[in-house]
Amino acid sequence: MSCIISNKFQVRLERCDIAACEAMCCYDGAYLEPDDEVRIQAAMANYPEFFRQVPENPVVSENWRGFGAGRKTARRPWRYRRVIPAHFTSTRCVFAEDNGYCSLESAARAHGLHPWTFKPTACFLFPMPGNDSRKGPIPPGKDPHDLGPDYPGYATIVDCGKHRPEGRPWREVLREELEVIETPIDHYFAMWEASIDRQATSA
Numbered sequence: 001m002s003c004i005i006s007n008k009f010q011v012r013l014e015r016c017d018i019a020a021c022e023a024m025c026c027y028d029g030a031y032l033e034p035d036d037e038v039r040i041q042a043a044m045a046n047y048p049e050f051f052r053q054v055p056e057n058p059v060v061s062e063n064w065r066g067f068g069a070g071r072k073t074a075r076r077p078w079r080y081r082r083v084i085p086a087h088f089t090s091t092r093c094v095f096a097e098d099n100g101y102c103s104l105e106s107a108a109r110a111h112g113l114h115p116w117t118f119k120p121t122a123c124f125l126f127p128m129p130g131n132d133s134r135k136g137p138i139p140p141g142k143d144p145h146d147l148g149p150d151y152p153g154y155a156t157i158v159d160c161g162k163h164r165p166e167g168r169p170w171r172e173v174l175r176e177e178l179e180v181i182e183t184p185i186d187h188y189f190a191m192w193e194a195s196i197d198r199q200a201t202s203a
C-alpha cells in the first residue's frame with residue numbers, strides 16, 4: 001500500500017538518546033563534501049589524541065548502490081547491543097567512539113569550539129538531507145534511500161529521523177541545525193584557523 005503524504009505534512013521528531021540508539025545513524029559512515037575532508041584532516045593533525053582509534057586512511061572512495069561515486073568516512077565492524085534494521089550492517093563509522101559519540105565533535109567541544117567545526121556536513125544537518133536541508137527532514141514514505149524490500153530506507157528509519165506523532169515540530173528540535181545553515185560551518189572553521197595561525201605566530 002502506498003503512503004500518501006501531503007506537502008503540508010510536518011515531521012515531528014524527538015532527539016535521540018545516544019546510549020539507547022548506539023549511534024545507529026553512523027553505521028555506514030558519511031559521504032563528504034570536499035571541504036569536509038579538509039576540516040577532518042585539520043582536526044586529526046591538530047588534535048591527534050582524539051583520533052587514536054582511527055585508521056591511517058579514514059576516508060575512502062565508494063559508490064553506494066550506484067548512487068554516485070564519492071568520498072566517505074570508512075567503517076569498522078561493530079557489535080550492537082540493540083536490534084538494528086535487517087538491512088543495516090553491523091558496522092560503524094571509524095570516527096565513532098565506543099560510546100557512540102563522534103570524535104570529530106568531541107575534539108571541537110574539548111577545545112571550546114563550535115561542536116560541528118570539524119564534523120561532516122551530512123552529519124550535522126542530519127536528519128535533514130544535505131542537498132535540500134531547508135525543507136526539513138524527510139516525511140514518512142518519501143525516503144530517497146527506500147530501494148524496496150532489500151533496502152527500505154535510511155533517514156526515516158533511524159531514531160533521530162523517524163517521524164513520531166508524539167514528538168515536537170522539527171523546527172523546534174532542529175533549531176541549532178537551522179542556525180548553522182544561516183551561519184555556515186566554514187565561518188567557524190575560518191575562525192579556528194585564524195586562532196591557530198595567531199598561536200603559531202606568537203609561539
Ligand code: SF4
Pocket residue numbers: 025026029030073093094095096097101102103104119120123
Ligand atoms: S563523522 Fe561522526 S557523526 Fe558522521 S558518521 Fe562518522 S561518527 Fe557519525
